[in-house]
């Protein structure tokens with residue numbers, strides 16, 4: 001007797017970081033205090049006022065029952081108010097906003113609501129793997145759009161062949177971008193909206209890092225672009241802006257058709273976000289933008305320390321203006337070899353860029369979600385191990 005999993009499970013790649021995790025465990029088994037730059041999860045706690053709002057709401061028996069599927073009226077009204085205050089975008093809280101169990105949940109479910117077998121989804125690479133995986137699970141096919149440094153890590157929409165554009169049902173964009181830390185200017189968003197209007201494609205904008213902008217002006221919302229609301233849905237997350245990754249709360253906003261389809265699908269699959277968590281989310285959005293001051297200055301100092309440290313070793317790390325990622329080209333261009341050398345010789349863990357897609361080859365991603373003393377220690381260990389920015393030079397063993 002033997003049981004078999006579904007064939008579609010074969011379309012799911014092994015967990016992106018499984019191999020790295022093994023190398024990390026091996027180093028730890030040798031007694032190494034591994035310094036990890038791989039965690040895409042804020043290390044700082046959720047601000048007190050948000051935690052207290054959640055605690056209070058948790059004690060209220062009214063919140064112990066099933067929540068409303070699409071989110072409470074209060075939560076959606078607050079999300080609409082935030083979108084207005086933050087981006088100047090007008091949204092109907094009832095028809096154009098749906099609460100999500102973290103934005104990943106909505107991103108993963110949307111293709112099931114929008115994609116028929118054989119339909120195409122245009123996905124960025126390197127990129128967050130969920131867009132492509134969810135497309136395939138829904139029976140769709142993926143066409144990857146490479147993000148290259150020479151294009152500012154923006155996809156070249158002019159290069160998409162008409163035959164592909166006409167088969168496409170979804171275009172995924174993610175700015176500020178994980179993993180490249182790129183920002184999109186308004187001109188690109190206008191171009192993306194025009195492309196999607198022309199080819200009748202749903203523009204799916206993942207805005208998880210909209211508030212994590214370290215220099216310059218804030219990120220844009222695609223919904224600010226004229227005519228976007230008919231073709232675009234945008235995913236917002238409270239995870240990175242308020243250090244709330246564990247709470248699981250976010251929302252999608254935009255096209256009533258897409259939001260409606262996602263809500264209907266979700267009402268058949270899950271039963272919504274715990275009302276106490278939604279109330280903590282309301283408290284969070286009401287704190288904005290005061291919450292960001294300390295958070296952004298923490299990431300700024302860590303970024304400067306890491307970028308200066310790596311530059312001092314001869315690397316050429318770009319200093320990111322957004323997100324908490326440093327996307328660094330490695331000497332010699334073999335990111336896997338570089339990451340392996342780093343963990344083995346210095347006990348420092350980074351994510352090889354090729355794990356995010358073939359165009360990520362030659363880069364590593366380092367996160368800023370660890371304390372300054374750990375960053376300084378990592379740089380010191382690299383220096384001692386003779387790992388530097390010269391080609392082939394990252395060796396220097398005695």
Ligand SMILES: *Cc1c(COP(=O)(O)O)cnc(C)c1O
Nearest residue numbers: 102103104128178208237239250
């Ligand atoms: C962290 C992240 C998300 C999802 O965050 P949630 O916690 O599910 O809201 C979505 N997209 C990208 C690119 C991310 O890095």
